Amino acid sequence: MPQRLSSKQVRADFNDLRAVVHYTRAAHRLGLWASELKVFDQFLPQQKTARILEAGCGAGRVTLGLWELGYKKIHAFDFAEELCAQAQSLFLEREVGKAVTLFHADARKVARHPVVTGMSFDAALFMFNGLMQIPGRRNRRAALRSLDACCKPGAPLIFTTHDRRHSKLERKLWERETKLWLTGRQDPALVEFGDRYFEDDLGRTFMHLPVREEILEDLAATGWTHEWDAMRRTISRESRAVRDFSDECRFWVAKRG
Numbered sequence: 471m472p473q474r475l476s477s478k479q480v481r482a483d484f485n486d487l488r489a490v491v492h493y494t495r496a497a498h499r500l501g502l503w504a505s506e507l508k509v510f511d512q513f514l515p516q517q518k519t520a521r522i523l524e525a526g527c528g529a530g531r532v533t534l535g536l537w538e539l540g541y542k543k544i545h546a547f548d549f550a551e552e553l554c555a556q557a558q559s560l561f562l563e564r565e566v567g568k569a570v571t572l573f574h575a576d577a578r579k580v581a582r583h584p585v586v587t588g589m590s591f592d593a594a595l596f597m598f599n600g601l602m603q604i605p606g607r608r609n610r611r612a613a614l615r616s617l618d619a620c621c622k623p624g625a626p627l628i629f630t631t632h633d634r635r636h637s638k639l640e641r642k643l644w645e646r647e648t649k650l651w652l653t654g655r656q657d658p659a660l661v662e663f664g665d666r667y668f669e670d671d672l673g674r675t676f677m678h679l680p681v682r683e684e685i686l687e688d689l690a691a692t693g694w695t696h697e698w699d700a701m702r703r704t705i706s707r708e709s710r711a712v713r714d715f716s717d718e719c720r721f722w723v724a725k726r727g
C-alpha cells in the first residue's frame with residue numbers, strides 16, 4: 471500500500487532536478503507577477519528598511535523582486551536545500567549583499583531557528599501557494615503559528631492559495647473527488663480531502679486546495695486577523711509567461727493580532 475504523503479517527500483520533490491530547473495528559471499527570468507506587485511504596494515510597509523521574512527523562497531524569485539523594489543532587510547528561507555543553493559548563487563550573481571539573509575529552515579519551526587531568534591519582523595510572506603504544499607492542516611497551522619511568533623503585532627502576512635470552488639470545472643472535479651473519499655477509493659497517498667498529488671514533466675507536486683472558510687478558520691486559530699483576500703484575476707491581468715508558470719490563485723492578507 472503506498473505511504474501517506476509526508477513533508478519529507480514534498481521536500482524531496484522540490485529537490486528533484488525537474489523542480490529545481492523550473493523554479494530557478496522563474497527566479498532568473500520571470501520576476502514578480504503584476505498582481506504580486508500590486509498587493510505588495512498596497513500591504514507591505516512602505517519603508518524600505520522594514521524587516522521582511524519570506525517563507526518558501528525557492529530559488530529566490532520573490533526575494534529578488536523585493537530587493538529590486540528597494541527592500542534592504544530581507545530574510546528568506548526554504549526547506550529544499552537544492553533550491554536554497556540556486557537562490558544563493560542568484561543572489562551572489564545579482565550582488566544583493568547584506569540586503570538578503572538566506573537560510574535553510576522548515577516553516578513549521580522557523581520561530582526556533584537561530585537566524586531569527588530575538589528578531590521581530592515587520593511583514594511575512596509565503597508566496598505562490600507554498601503554505602498549501604505542507605501536507606496536513608495541523609502542519610499548515612504550525613507554520614502559521616511559527617510565522618506569527620516571528621512578527622511584530624500588526625505585521626501583515628501575505629500568501630496565496632488555490633480555491634477549490636473558484637470555477638465550475640474545479641467544483642465538478644471536487645464533486646467527483648468527494649465520491650471517491652466517501653467510498654474510500656481516494657489516492658491513498660493523500661492526507662486530507664482537498665489534497666492533490668500529481669506528476670508531470672516538472673516533477674511531482676503536492677498541493678492542498680482549500681475553500682475560503684478553511685483559511686479563515688486557520689488564520690483565526692493561529693493568531694492572525696484576516697484583512698483582505700481576492701482572486702488573482704480580479705487584481706491584475708498577468709502576462710502569458712506568468713499564466714504558464716502559475717494558474718489562478720487567491721491572495722490573502724492577514725495581520726498579526
Ligand SMILES: C[S@@+](CC[C@H](N)C(=O)[O-])C[C@H]1O[C@@H](n2cnc3c(N)ncnc32)[C@H](O)[C@@H]1O
Nearest residue numbers: 484526527528531548549550576577598600603
Ligand atoms: C511553489 S514553490 C514557490 C517558490 C517561490 N516562492 C516562487 O514563487 O517561485 C513553494 C516553495 O515552498 C517551499 N516549501 C514548502 N513547504 C515548506 C516548508 N514546510 N518550509 C519551508 N519551505 C517550504 C518549497 O520548497 C518551494 O520552494
